[in-house]
Amino acid sequence: MTLSVASAVLIGACFPSPGETVDTSHLPPPSNKKIDFATDIQPLLQRGCLKCHSDEKPRSHFRLTSRAAALEGGEHGVDIVPGKSDQSSLIHYVARLVPDLEMPPEGRGTPLTDDEIGLLRAWIDQGVVWTGATNASSSAATVSPTVGWTGVSGDEKKFRELYWQREGWNGGLEEFQIIEKPTPDSTITSAGHVLRDDYKITLELQKNDLGFAHFGWSQFRKYYDDTGGTYPPLTPSTFSLNQDLHVDDGRAWAEFGLTLPRWPEIQIGYEHQYRNGTEATLQWGSVNDGTSSVKIYPAFKDLSEKTEILKFNLNYDIGGFTLSDNFRGEWYRLYSQEVNDSGYILGSGMALTTATEHQKYFQGANTFHLEKQFTDWLLGSGGYLYSKLNSDGSLDVTTLNPQFLDPALPFVPRYESDPIQLERESHVFSLSALLGPWQGLSLYLGTQNEWTRQTGLATAQVWRTLPFGIYFFSAPDQNLHSDSDLSSFSEAVGLRFTKIPFTALFAEARLQQESIGLTEEEDGGLTPFLRNTDSTSDLKDFRAGFNTSPWRRISLSGQFRRYTDQTYYDNLFKEVPRGEGYPAFISQRGIFSNEAEAKLAVQVSPWLKTTLGYQWLDNDYRTTTDPVSDPASGPGGFSPGGGILAGTYNAQTPSLNATFTPWRRLFLSTTFSYQHARTVTAANNSPSVAPYVGDIYSLMASGNYALNEKTDLTASYAFSTADFTQQDLAQGLPLGIRYFQHTLMAGVRRQISKTKTVALQYRFYLYDEPSSGGANNFDAHAIFATLTCRF
Ligand code: HEC
Numbered sequence: 001m002t003l004s005v006a007s008a009v010l011i012g013a014c015f016p017s018p019g020e021t022v023d024t025s026h027l028p029p030p031s032n033k034k035i036d037f038a039t040d041i042q043p044l045l046q047r048g049c050l051k052c053h054s055d056e057k058p059r060s061h062f063r064l065t066s067r068a069a070a071l072e073g074g075e076h077g078v079d080i081v082p083g084k085s086d087q088s089s090l091i092h093y094v095a096r097l098v099p100d101l102e103m104p105p106e107g108r109g110t111p112l113t114d115d116e117i118g119l120l121r122a123w124i125d126q127g128v129v130w131t132g133a134t135n136a137s138s139s140a141a142t143v144s145p146t147v148g149w150t151g152v153s154g155d156e157k158k159f160r161e162l163y164w165q166r167e168g169w170n171g172g173l174e175e176f177q178i179i180e181k182p183t184p185d186s187t188i189t190s191a192g193h194v195l196r197d198d199y200k201i202t203l204e205l206q207k208n209d210l211g212f213a214h215f216g217w218s219q220f221r222k223y224y225d226d227t228g229g230t231y232p233p234l235t236p237s238t239f240s241l242n243q244d245l246h247v248d249d250g251r252a253w254a255e256f257g258l259t260l261p262r263w264p265e266i267q268i269g270y271e272h273q274y275r276n277g278t279e280a281t282l283q284w285g286s287v288n289d290g291t292s293s294v295k296i297y298p299a300f301k302d303l304s305e306k307t308e309i310l311k312f313n314l315n316y317d318i319g320g321f322t323l324s325d326n327f328r329g330e331w332y333r334l335y336s337q338e339v340n341d342s343g344y345i346l347g348s349g350m351a352l353t354t355a356t357e358h359q360k361y362f363q364g365a366n367t368f369h370l371e372k373q374f375t376d377w378l379l380g381s382g383g384y385l386y387s388k389l390n391s392d393g394s395l396d397v398t399t400l401n402p403q404f405l406d407p408a409l410p411f412v413p414r415y416e417s418d419p420i421q422l423e424r425e426s427h428v429f430s431l432s433a434l435l436g437p438w439q440g441l442s443l444y445l446g447t448q449n450e451w452t453r454q455t456g457l458a459t460a461q462v463w464r465t466l467p468f469g470i471y472f473f474s475a476p477d478q479n480l481h482s483d484s485d486l487s488s489f490s491e492a493v494g495l496r497f498t499k500i501p502f503t504a505l506f507a508e509a510r511l512q513q514e515s516i517g518l519t520e521e522e523d524g525g526l527t528p529f530l531r532n533t534d535s536t537s538d539l540k541d542f543r544a545g546f547n548t549s550p551w552r553r554i555s556l557s558g559q560f561r562r563y564t565d566q567t568y569y570d571n572l573f574k575e576v577p578r579g580e581g582y583p584a585f586i587s588q589r590g591i592f593s594n595e596a597e598a599k600l601a602v603q604v605s606p607w608l609k610t611t612l613g614y615q616w617l618d619n620d621y622r623t624t625t626d627p628v629s630d631p632a633s634g635p636g637g638f639s640p641g642g643g644i645l646a647g648t649y650n651a652q653t654p655s656l657n658a659t660f661t662p663w664r665r666l667f668l669s670t671t672f673s674y675q676h677a678r679t680v681t682a683a684n685n686s687p688s689v690a691p692y693v694g695d696i697y698s699l700m701a702s703g704n705y706a707l708n709e710k711t712d713l714t715a716s717y718a719f720s721t722a723d724f725t726q727q728d729l730a731q732g733l734p735l736g737i738r739y740f741q742h743t744l745m746a747g748v749r750r751q752i753s754k755t756k757t758v759a760l761q762y763r764f765y766l767y768d769e770p771s772s773g774g775a776n777n778f779d780a781h782a783i784f785a786t787l788t789c790r791f
Contacts, residue, residue: 022092023502026552028114030085030121037130041123044116048109055204055214066206067130068259076101082128085121094120099547099555099601106611106657107669110704131184131208141178146195146786147171148761154778157245158767160223162741167780170196174786185209197221197248211258219250224280229296230772234289234346238775241298247277255311264316271309278302285341299340307332322371327364334359334393343405351404353397361391361422377436385428394418417460426452432492440499444492444508452486476524488514490539503548512539531584532573539565545597553603559596566590571626585641588624593617611657613673621647644682651677665706672699692735694724710751718743739769739776757788 035041045064052059055069062074073079079090093103094112104111112120123129152159152167160166177191185208192200202216224245230238255269278300285297312327336357343351365387373379397415399405428450436442458480490512497505515536522528545559567589574584594617601611627641655673660666679692702716718741725736747761765780 022089022097023549023552024086024092024097026097027086027091027095027121028117030125031115031118033122035119035123035126035129037123040119044112044119048104048112051109052104066208067128070130071128080124080128083125085124088124091117091121091124099549099557099599106659107671107700107702110667139178139180141176141791142788143176144174144786144788145172146174146784148782148784150763150780150782152778152780154767155225155227155776156778157223157227158225158769158776159765159778159780160246161225162767163765164220164222165198166196166223170784172196175788183207192216192218209259209261211256211260213257214255215253217250217252219248221246221248221277222279224278224300225776226280226298226300227772227775228284228298229294230775231287231294231296232773233292234287234294234296237773239287239297240775241300243278243300245278245280245300247275247279247303249275264314267311267313269309269311271307271311273307273309275303275305281338281340283338283340285344287341287344287346289346297341297344299338301336301338303334303336305332305334305336320372324369325366326369327366329364330362332359332361332363342399345404349401349404351399351401353399356396357393358395359391359393361389363387363389377438379434380432382431383429385426387424387426387428389422389424391422393420395420414463415460416463417458420456420458422454422456424452424454426450437496437498440497442496444494444496446492448490448492450486450488452484454482454484454486456480456482478522478524478528480520480522482518482520484519485517486514488512500548502550503546505544505546507544508542510539510541513537514539530573531571533584534570534572535567536570537565537567539563555601556599558598561593561595563593563595564590585626585628585639586623587626588622588643590622592620592622607660607662609659611655613653613655613657615651615653615655617649617651619649620645621649647679647681649677649679651675666703667705668701668703670699670701673697690726692724692726694722694736696720696722712749713747714749715746716744736771737769738771739767741768742766755790759786759788760784761786 033040049064053062053064055063055065058074060074060076062076062079063069063072071078071080071082076089079088079093081088085091089098089101090103092098093101095117096102096111102111148170150165150167150170156167172195173193174195175191175193177189180188182188187204187206189204189206190202192202194201198220200216200218202214204212204214206212224247226241226243226245228239251271251273253269253271255267257265257267259265281299281301283299284295285299286293286295287297308331310327310329312325314323314325316323334357338355338357340353341350342353365385367383367385369381369383371379371381395415395417399414428448430446430448432444432446434442434444460478460480462478490510492508492510494508495506513536515534518531518533518535520529520531520533522530541561541563543559543561545557547555547557549555569584569587569589571584571587596616597614599611599613601609603609622643623646624643625639625641628639653673653675655671657671658669660668662668675696677694677696681689681691698718698720700716700718703714705713707713721740723738725738742765744764745761747759749757749759751757761782761784763780763782763784765778765782767776767778768774769776
């Protein structure tokens with residue numbers, strides 16, 4: 001979790017974007033007026049960019065919230081070069097010159113007009129002034145109250161699950177923002193939304209060249225359908241829990257930062273995250289009508305999860321070095337109770353199993369990172385991460401009314417384990433260098449090494465019960481213990497070549513060797529064993545690709561990836577009194593994956609742009625096992641061993657996107673994609689393991705028409721259908737889904753005065769799922785009215 005994120009940060013250096021290939025001769029010219037940030041630029045950023053580039057979860061780590069943040073750039077490097085708008089990649093992105101980096105992204109906002117690009121260019125050329133020219137104290141506010149009603153006929157719970165909202169009345173503030181400027185260099189901003197079961201409120205105080213304080217709270221509700229599977233031969237063929245399943249997911253935070261010039265940048269933050277409620281799980285239970293038993297009964301889990309997070313970040317530029325230190329401490333608590341049906345005999349009764357789990361842990365991780373541009377062709381960086389986890393928990397699994405279980409089962413055990421303890425400690429080192437470019441060639445080299453040690457300890461009791469609920473045997477305590485030592489080494493190398501006009505070529509390789517020594521032991525209890533397994537794994541990941549745009553109207557990109565990961569197990573020691581078996585007989589496992597992707601974008605005419613894409617993925621899973629003997633029937637009695645192709649997954653996805661702007665007031669965009677996927681598992685002659693094959697089609701279309709100066713019409717339609725089946729009705733779980741989903745929206749927005757805009761929207765939803773026998777079907781209508789006022 002946190003560990004892998006931190007390791008990704010360590011080795012995360014990568015190539016800057018291929019800025020050299022952008023042909024800037026077609027950029028709209030900079031406007032020649034004197035720019036006033038507050039009137040010319042701020043509203044434009046607010047409308048088109050801040051949805052994705054605000055302080056909170058900024059896409060690509062690029063923030064357009066202050067001059068310093070904007071100049072810092074993001075994952076693609078520096079995006080604004082003050083005084084040089086033609087060399088600023090932000091301008092290349094908004095002018096849609098760089099494929100896949102059009103801003104706002106394709107279909108996620110209205111492209112900027114040439115005039116707007118001209119304003120942004122002039123703003124950059126005039127030195128990226130961030131406060132208004134007037135520099136006077138000012139304040140502004142926007143509020144958008146909304147009210148609406150949704151009527152659903154059919155399965156309301158499926159509607160809630162798919163659209164993350166409830167039927168009936170909804171209303172509140174769709175958006176509010178209050179900006180106050182008590183002095184020219186300080187800002188107080190409060191923003192967010194308050195809707196039914198969906199809240200977000202933030203307060204941000206900021207003073208230039210001093211620091212900031214951010215506070216916020218957000219919470220939203222996620223819904224789950226409460227029906228299980230469908231099995232037509234059974235009556236009834238589907239079951240529902242009749243529960244309102246939902247989980248509230250929230251967080252509250254406070255963050256303080258110092259941004260004194262020539263001082264280290266320091267940030268301290270505290271965050272409280274929580275999830276509370278009841279969710280559906282796929283642990284469907286069996287229903288028995290006397291002739292057949294199928295797993296279709298729905299299951300759920302109550303949960304309450306809390307995490308406290310403390311963060312500390314320090315960034316310091318000194319003597320040409322960039323130093324950073326990040327600490328993150330996480331205290332986590334979980335209580336959950338999972339309830340699923342273990343046996344339902346129609347007409348008699350039900351056996352329910354509850355699994356109660358408590359867990360808490362503390363994980364602390366500190367990353368130290370150092371970077372220096374030694375010469376104009378050498379950037380070097382290194383890092384060290386230390387992390388430590390201490391966790392403890394308990395588990396209790398009990399079955400109620402065991403008399404309703406499958407009569408073939410003689411007794412039901414009850415498991416209880418308290419405590420379960422886990423400790424983990426890791427050290428990760430990394431070093432990397434970015435060399436070049438020389439003659440358009442740049443080279444990336446990196447290495448990362450990790451050592452992790454983990455110890456687990458648990459004590460468990462097992463009771464066995466007679467079908468009538470009488471405990472007849474309590475086994476001695478089982479003591480479980482495991483130790484694992486992991487060491488891993490990885491090396492990465494990448495090449496990028498940009499000397500060919502309008503073309504960039506790249507190739508990357510990442511290799512990782514990992515070895516794990518694992519000891520597992522159980523003493524006492526019913527199934528004592530001692531096992532000692534060494535495993536080594538070898539991962540290879542190669543990628544190569546290109547993008548080219550020989551003419552302004554055409555761009556083509558392609559990529560190929562080959563990924564293999566093989567693990568070899570050496571079972572040094574296995575002492576299992578009852579014979580050898582799972583999993584110590586697996587000697588090798590591997591994933592072999594090939595992936596290819598191509599994309600062609602053509603500006604057919606000034607008003608039509610099309611993009612064609614194709615993705616192809618092919619995975620093979622292989623397993624090799626040792627022969628397994630059975631003390632009774634001799635060597636190979638259970639399995640002769642050997643290698644098999646355990647499974648394959650392949651998928652093909654063509655897609656087509658077209659954007660029409662036949663005249664300035666009309667904007668239309670459609671995207672169509674189709675996927676064919678097939679998963680085949682080694683069946684070993686079992687009819688219940690059948691291939692899972694299917695197709696998904698999706699279509700999205702949206703349009704925007706400016707009727708006049710004051711009125712806009714918008715409409716959108718989305719359709720998706722999938723047909724996945726697994727022919728295993730003969731035995732086991734009925735799997736597969738077939739559905740048709742339509743979402744239609746139509747709206748009108750009208751500016752009624754200088755400061756007020758009214759929007760009316762109508763939405764229609766239709767969902768048809770023949771594979772559930774219609775149990776999940778619904779159709780719904782909604783109308784919403786929203787007023788936006790600016791002060
Ligand atoms: C709907 C979300 C969205 C909107 C709106 C949006 N962007 Fe982006 N932006 C992204 C994403 C996602 C990326 C990362 C793209 C990638 O790396 O492939 C990005 C990347 C960028 C980058 C590169 C940052 C870096 O890593 O150096 C810049 C510059 C940028 N956006 C500018 C803008 C501007 C200017 C606007 C407004 C005109 C805007 N964006 C609107 C989502 C958005």
